Amino acid sequence: MHALILAGGKGERLRPLTDAMPKPMVELNGRPILWHQVIRLRDAGVTDVVFLVGYLGEMVADYFGDGSAFGIRAHYSHERTPLGRGGALRQGMAMLSGGGEPVIATNGDVVTDADLAELLTDYQRRRATNPTHCASILTVPMASPYGIVDTDGTGLVSGFREKAMLPHAINGGVYVLSPDIQALLPEVGDHEVTTFPALAATGRMSAVLSQEFWRSVDSPKDLREAAEHLESKLAVLGATL
Template sequence: MSLKNPVDAVVLVGGKGTRLRPLTLSAPKPMLPTAGVPFLEHLLSRIRDIGIEHVVLGTSYKAETFTEYFGDGSAFGLDIEYVVEDEPMGTGGAIRNVAGLLRHDTALVFNGDILSGVDLNALLATHADNQADVTLHLVRVPDPRAFGSVPTAADGRVEAFLEKTDAPPTDQINAGCYVFKRTVLEAIPTGRVVSVERETFPGLLESGARVFGHVDSTYWLDLGTPAAFVQGSADLVTGTAPTGALPGEPGAHLVLSGATIAEDVVLGGGSTVGANATVEKAAVLESAVVFDDAVIGERARINRSVIGKGARIGAGSVVEDAVIGDGAVIGAGCELRGGLRVWPGVEIPEHGVRFSADV
């Protein structure tokens, strides 16, 4: 597919993902296995599928993991370049930091931890039709109180950027995807921290710039927490969230190459079983994300949880709404629930019971 006008894609992937620890101790959030491949690969597949060829990744934390996996992008049908940010410069600073690598007059900018179903062609069309300086994807959410809201006029022009409130005037929120005119992007200050949400966009409104919203109610999820990460992975597996990178057909589960699934195992809710992982007899996985080389013991139950690379879950254990770090060992008959996070390499003895505390 070819675009009417050439566009660069920019993906901001420099964050440390502290809310997802311990998973992000070994890899940046966009590189975590999500429905069988690094999350970023799902986003890049959507960029590629609308005909964008040139992508700039704004990296920082563990920047080498991106280059090692994606290289120059040719294996993924893309031309990928990288900008490494030595010191965090905020969202606006990160966007300005890539300006020197842009090739075209329009840049489609993504926060690299958002899973979205927005029609990217429609977003670009909104930008072009309005001759906008910046166009924001605004998504309607059932409860906008947890977010800043962005009201728009009847013609779609953005009226304000409002902080979180218990009585938001609109259900439209900033969805973390923007279209910039290149000259506007290049006008962001350099050499200091800049928030695009608190400084750049409000400043553009004050100056009379043409800032528009592309409003929809499509699928949207911020993968910043373990619960959201599990949900996002499951939604990709089941086909609820769009992707062109799923390594298999959408369905109730995804089992990667080399995984061993014993008899009487129940896999559902969009669960993923990683490469060379083992799920032993009569185990039940519901909305589970099991990383490569992990072992799930007989009759174990894994619900809405992440099991890290090489971790071992003992027979009959229950892991619910929890994160088990890489290489951790959970003894037989344990119960781990309620948001518990087990750090990499930790061993919990048989019949241990832990609730709502990190170990």
């Protein structure tokens, strides 16, 4: 199975860490974010990873090389001029020779425990009954960026909640895509504002909601929370060995 990782982000909100490296190469517990993604993809059965690189992309290539040290085959799609995420995906998909097999695609800053097998199963099930189905995407509950104030019917405050979950889901930045989607991706631009709405309008996209840990590492706070989560997982693993 092939996977595409969007690894060209500059990560302006993570400066100065990203002054000298692309955002997906920022370290999380001593390893680049990309390392954590690659190992997770490998363990899910991915054999080939195409890194979609742009800003300081040579750092990604220098780190992963041919991928053999990480149990994968690594390939690189270099963005010579800014293509946007959709354009980068289109260029990367042109490198694949998967014989019609679906491909996993992910933003290069996502850290999650979501079950990739569940996402793949959803794609396969829907594709079996609808040959035009193009994408199964991960969604996650939306956390309020602000504290919630609860009140009773008279306006009296009854409590406060931090990081309360809202009754909405957001795009988790992890997808299982049909090769057919390549022709629908923009040559330049963002697939999430062009291709995805078009697929949704024609009933060719589904979503799988995950309650597992998920962070898009956009800020130092996100980086810290992702690191704390990984540390807690290691602590639990160590306690069970």
